Amino acid sequence: MFLQEERTTAFELIPEMALCLETTSLLDFERGESQRLADMLRRVGQPALTIAKELGGAGASALSMAQLHTWVGAHCPSLAIMMTMHHHTVAGMMAARHFFPDIQGLLGLIARDNLLVASGFAEGRTNTHISESTMAVEKTLDGYLVNGSKKPCTMTHHFDVITFGVNYLDPQGQTQIGIGVGFAEDPSIERKKFWSVPYLQAADSHEVTFNNLLVPEAMMCFSTAIDDQLDDAQQGTGNHLFAIWFQLLASASYLGMASALAARALAGNKGSPDDRALLLIDQQGATMALRGLAASIDDNRFLRSDLARAQATRFSIQEAVNRISTRAFEILGGMAFMSSEDVAYLRVATGLLAFHPTSRLASTHFLCEQLG
Structure with a gap:
């Protein structure tokens, strides 16, 4: 049967959600409210699939995740896009935790509370590296103040945590690419409607703006701090x-x-x-x-x-x-x-x-x- 291995993986990893996807028409989801998909992902979609078991996750392999995403993409494109932005971010943090020890606490929180993570990187801007950003960041005594916007940003109205890239000019005059973390309830985060085409609307991809978002030092990581240690x-x-x-x-x-x-x-x-x-x-x-x-x-x-x-x-x-x-x-x-x-x-x-x-x-x- 077509996509049989992918189907088997889906029913092993997310059985309740897989059954729902298989018994509901594609357009019923795609033309419906994004809240429905976000709630399903949070409730029965296993947001901690790529987090290690010792941190409360499922420890799923990259191969299993590839098969899962192929199967979900065939049944609900918008949900597959939501999952792509969530899982690639969480998996990236998981893989980078030996570089950024402070990130382990966030990973444990995501696993414990089934949090959804939005990706605020370079999607939507032509000719850019994924980690590049138009975000401005300023060092303060309390951490870093971040200003700028990301559009489109999938799960704009439904994420619990958002990661984003920033460009930072350090005291030596060197531009650094950094990765920061913000939380949905922060009043410095604003959301605006952006996506207007009728395709993939249920992925809730709109604009997220940071207005003097204060990010603690523990939640802001810069690549040069790592690169100095590498060949x-x-x-x-x-x-x-x-x-x-x-x-x-x-x-x-x-x-x-x-x-x-x-x-x-x-x-x-x-x-x-x-x-x-x-x-x-x-x-x-x-x-x-x-x-x-x-x-x-x-x-x-x-x-x-x-x-x-x-x-x-x-x-x-x-x-x-x-x-x-x-x-x-x-x-x-x-x-x-x-x-x-x-x-x-x-x-x-x-x-x-x-x-x-x-x-x-x-x-x-x-x-x-x-x-x-």
Whole structure:
């Protein structure tokens, strides 16, 4: 059966939510309120999947998470996007905890209270690295004052914790890229409507603004403090942890959306055998590429060259997703487009992977440097 291994993983990790997704139509979720998805994720979606068991989480592997996101993407794209932003951030913090010991307390809190974590990194800005930011930060006696905005920011109205990137000019005049943490109830955090297109609206991706948000020193970490301890190949490892996990989960989520279209085309037994075989070749090829990236993460490979491989894998899957969705759409034909709203919805949604960081244009020099 199509996506059978992914389905098995979903029912092992999130059985109640998996059953709900399987028995509810895709558009029922996508056209519904974002609060419904956030509540489901918090209540039965296991927000602590990527947190180690000793900190109260499930200790799920990268391979399991890739399979889970593929399956969820096929059944509820908006929820898959919510989960991508939450899980890549939490997994990144988990992987970076030996660099940032203070982050372990937050991870334990997330696991204990099933908190949802929003990602306030570089999504939505073209030609940027995921950890770069327009946030301004000023050092004070009490910590750091942060100002700026992030749009779109998934789970704008539903997150409990938000992580974000900042650019900080230190006393020596050096610009540092930092990662900070804020909490939803802080009055310095403002939310504004931003997302206006009808696709992925249930992911609640709007604008979050920080107005003199005070972040304690324990909740603000800078990459140069880590890089001073590392060799050239390891430079930026603290940031790479988040970026590599993001490429894995975003790619998996959108591959799931494309797989949903492919499954509809295959179930209808439409098109020629060659058409159907090409669908399966692209889907399986992308799946195996995804599993290879997941295996690398499970082996704790987060060097600069590993980030380049993760980006290359993502762009390869992105091309496969485009081919799968286009071919499946053509096989299904105009009548399916006119009679099945979810077919048209999935066709557009699959193309949005290209808008997530990092762009191919921004990555060209880095990929040639590391892989050429």
